[in-house]
Amino acid sequence: MRKRANPRPHVHTGPKTGCIQCEPGYPFPWQFKPTNYSDLYLMSCIPESQVQRDILQLLKTYRIDAIPVDAGGRRARGRVAAMASSLGLQAGMLAAARTGGEIPGGFSDLEATLAPSGRALYIEVKAPAWCDQGRRFLRSAGAPSKEQLEFLLEKHKRGAVVLVAWSAHDVKEFLGQLLVENRKALVG
Numbered sequence: 001m002r003k004r005a006n007p008r009p010h011v012h013t014g015p016k017t018g019c020i021q022c023e024p025g026y027p028f029p030w031q032f033k034p035t036n037y038s039d040l041y042l043m044s045c046i047p048e049s050q051v052q053r054d055i056l057q058l059l060k061t062y063r064i065d066a067i068p069v070d071a072g073g074r075r076a077r078g079r080v081a082a083m084a085s086s087l088g089l090q091a092g093m094l095a096a097a098r099t100g101g102e103i104p105g106g107f108s109d110l111e112a113t114l115a116p117s118g119r120a121l122y123i124e125v126k127a128p129a130w131c132d133q134g135r136r137f138l139r140s141a142g143a144p145s146k147e148q149l150e151f152l153l154e155k156h157k158r159g160a161v162v163l164v165a166w167s168a169h170d171v172k173e174f175l176g177q178l179l180v181e182n183r184k185a186l187v188g
Contacts (some may be wrong), residue, residue: 122155161178
């Protein structure tokens, strides 16, 4: 894996080229690069839910108060529909129901606040690519939607730290010293 010389997150004000972490068009990591991951990691066929649990555990270690966000409410509606179906009720309409208080489209999977600065942190979590022992890809990595990238860009313009992550290591590498500063501010 490539290491960044500067452990602090980017403060780009606009698109930059030649940056190890960023691609032209977005001033934060947003594209999956298979060369950044070990064969073992990619062969482990890790789902997005596991990546999110790993990131939450990392953030908890550094005392960052991350909150997982179910932007579309899909998980909750899915659980209600499954329960209704198990009771013999028609559940088709429940899965598509809206609550009226939806979170904006593109909202990130994880939201947090960094101490001592109070900066917001938004992480869009994606599953990494899956490959076999010959490093032939079995499944492509999850990719952020245009709506998710625009959400992150707007938050970045307002001073938030943002990224798309396919592993807890992505988060640790990108946040670098901010993780240590957060823990130090809260532990003393």
